[in-house]
Amino acid sequence: MNIKDELRGRVLVAGDEGFDLARRPWNLAVEQPVRAVVEAADADDVAALVRYARLTGLTVATQPSGHGASGNTGEVILLRTGRLDELDVRPDERIARAGAGVSWGRVLSAASPYGLTGLAGSSPAVTVTGYTLGGGLSWFGRKHGFAAQSVRAFEVVNADGDRARVTAESDPDLFWALRGGGGDFAVVTATEFALHPAPTLYGGRLLWPAAKAPVVLDVYRQITGTAPEELTVWYELLHFPGAAPMVAVDVTFLGDAGDAETLLRPLEKIGGTLSDSRAVLPVDRLGSITAEPTDPGPGCSRAELLTGLSDEVAAALLERPIEPLLSVQVRHLGGALARPSGTAAGHLEEPFALYLFGIPGADGGAAVRDRMRQITGPLIPHTTGRKPFTFLAPGERAAAAFTPQTLDRLRAIKRARDPRGTFRGNFPVLG
Structure with a gap:
């Protein structure tokens, strides 16, 4: 059986023109060796590939855009689902269906004219499917919970190579696992999810x-202590190359500008602002708030969940400049994220997430990682050891994202649904 004869999409192996570009992850600091790259034309291509892998004893790793790559691929077939790019927004039902290659930016552009939004994060370039399989920490998570909670159905190819529609009624175990448990259980070819009101x-x-x-x-700390669930505020220390270090506060509010300005007035009293871009925004401009890069690049990251923002935590964050890091970000969680979700993503009892990011230099990132350890080391008494799944970094394990009970259930589902190990997620639950 020659897999190239079975697919309409492109198949590349080492030596083929375009192979190295096709296997490249979003994070260019991650080395991603693979046996071959398949760019599926449609869900039938995906099914044919999975049947081929099952027959030949090979493993498939799926990446729509390469976000979240961990470098654990080895001799796998890398499946790219970027061409599965159909998008259907049904405003009357407040439902959207997005193919596996659809980015959040496209969804927000389609939903915004109707005063609706999906539970997107800070980057419009991330795909709905990859983000949601990892739970999905949204700007609007304090109000509506994880993005995974809004899923109504997945269209998948299972380990037998069969296509199926997975819902809470049709397959409760697999539906639970796919909502926040990662990409280890099936190939998701489309996701159907609820949209939420965002008239302002x-x-x-x-x-x-x-x-x-x-x-x-x-x-x-004062604002987040009393913030309503409609308000999300992030604190960020920034040091961009060639610029003086700065501090930022990023904000979204699902409601009237006047109410938001009242809640945020203590920030205006600080004085000395370099800039203030706050305004009423169409939902499709959500990504402009942090203006994250929309093209691949190298990076090193680390995340922790904080039990609070005590004086000791503040002192550790502010002890000295963050250089050579580009950013040290504190995200306010709580609200709906702290309540049971009925998904593998669970809930986050910790009220804040810490995310550190830097660009590796000629030393391969050693200085960046050392500075991260200097910041997070003193914070160990104020962290829980758990990390959001989508914040896991290369070298970390899926076990860090789940409670022991959740991990046990995910592993049992993996063994039952994929006993031959046909699928490998970026962070395998059996790893």
Whole structure:
């Protein structure tokens, strides 16, 4: 059986023109060796590939866009689902169906004219499917929970190579696992999910010189202490190459601008702002708040969940400049994220997430990782050891994202549904 004869999509192996580009992950600091790359034309291609892998004893790793790659691929067939790009938004039902290659930016552009939104994160370039399989920490998670909670159905190819529609009624175990348990159980070819009302969205970034970082953090702690679930506020220390260090507060509010401005007025009293981009925004401009890169690039990251923002935590974050890191970000969680979700993503009892990011230099990232350890080391008494699935970094394990009970259930489902190990997620639950 020659797999090239079975597929309409492109198949590339080492030596083929375009192979190295096709296997490249989003994070260019991650080395991703693979046996072959298959760019599926449609869901039938996916099914044919899975049947081929099952017959030949090979393993398939699926990446729509390469986000979240961990470098654990080895001799797998890398399946690209970027061409599964159909999108259907049904505003009357508040439902969207997105193929596995559809990005959040496209969904928000299609939903925004109807005053609706999906539970997108900070980047419009991330695919709905990959993000949702990892739970999906949204700007609007405090109000509506994980993105995985909004899923109504998955269209999948299972380990037998059969296509199926998976819902809470048709296959409760697999449906539960796919909502936040990662890509280890089936290939998802499309996701159907609920949209949420966003008739008015207020958001933007306030920016100050780094000297204001302590007072901004004090005000941030004050605001997050009483914030309604419609309000999400992130605190960020920034140091971009060639620029002076700065401190930012990023914000979204699902409601009227006047109410948001009242809640955020303590920030305006700080004074000395370098810029303030807050405004009423169409939902499709959500990505403009943090303006994250929309093209691949190298990076090193680390995440932790914080039990609070005590004076000790504040001192550790502000002890000295963050260089050579580009950013140290604190995200306010809580709200609906802290309540049981009925998904593999579970819930987050921790009220804040810490995310550190830097670009590796000639030393391969050693200086960046060392600075991350210097920041997170003193924070160990104030972290739980758990990490959001989509924040896992290369070298970390899926076990860090789940409670022991959830991990046990995910592993049991993996063994039952994929006993031959036909699928390998970026962070395998059996790893």
